[in-house]
Amino acid sequence: MTQRRIVAGLFISADGVVGAPEQWTFQHMTEEAGAIIGGLVAEADTMLLGRTTYEEFAGYWSQQTGPMADAFNGMRKLVASHSLTVAEWNNSEILGGDLIEQLNELKNAPGRNINTSGSISVVRTLLEAGLLDDLHLMVFPIVLGGGTRLFPDHGKRLDMTLAGTHTFDTGVVHLHYRLDTPAR
Numbered sequence: 001m002t003q004r005r006i007v008a009g010l011f012i013s014a015d016g017v018v019g020a021p022e023q024w025t026f027q028h029m030t031e032e033a034g035a036i037i038g039g040l041v042a043e044a045d046t047m048l049l050g051r052t053t054y055e056e057f058a059g060y061w062s063q064q065t066g067p068m069a070d071a072f073n074g075m076r077k078l079v080a081s082h083s084l085t086v087a088e089w090n091n092s093e094i095l096g097g098d099l100i101e102q103l104n105e106l107k108n109a110p111g112r113n114i115n116t117s118g119s120i121s122v123v124r125t126l127l128e129a130g131l132l133d134d135l136h137l138m139v140f141p142i143v144l145g146g147g148t149r150l151f152p153d154h155g156k157r158l159d160m161t162l163a164g165t166h167t168f169d170t171g172v173v174h175l176h177y178r179l180d181t182p183a184r
Contacts (some may be wrong), residue, residue: 004107006048006114008123010039011014012150018120019148028140028170034068036166038173040136041071044115046106051081058089063121078114080122088124100129107125109130120148127158132179135160141171 011025012018049057054077061072077092080099095102095140103126106114116122126132160177167173 004111007134008116010134012146013142015143016149017144017147018150028172044113045111046114048074048078048114048116050119050122051084054079103131135177137175139173
């Protein structure tokens with residue numbers, strides 16, 4: 001049996017900032033970029049989110065209609081949180097306890113990809129544990145000069161292989177990396 005892949009998709013500025021993308025991404029989004037995101041969603045049957053992203057997504061997507069909303073609303077959602085006590089969005093579960101152990105079990109269970117979007121603390125945990133298989137970065141042509149960065153200054157080395165790129169007319173570049181080795 002093939003192991004499931006854990007795939008992260010993030011919006012990131014040219015200077016590495018991933019925080020508050022709703023404030024700086026929309027002017028650059030296109031249907032073409034939406035199609036790439038839709039393709040990632042179509043390859044997954046589970047969404048892994050941190051509490052903050054879960055609350056944002058639940059508040060927004062539960063009120064939407066259309067193919068992307070149908071996919072998000074119907075998909076199994078796992079929330080990595082020690083503070084959330086109730087997850088009311090359709091098909092949602094809270095993961096408490098040892099996240100790494102639970103994710104190792106999920107990777108070995110039958111199913112399609114496990115996707116995470118946003119959820120920076122979850123992505124960092126996955127990178128640190130060597131559990132992230134694919135990293136999709138939508139690099140936006142903007143320098144923010146400060147904010148939450150994906151890779152902290154004290155982070156560990158990560159070896160990646162470029163699996164694909166696409167440049168959009170708006171200047172956004174989609175980078176798809178495969179993680180070669182666990183973080184060290």
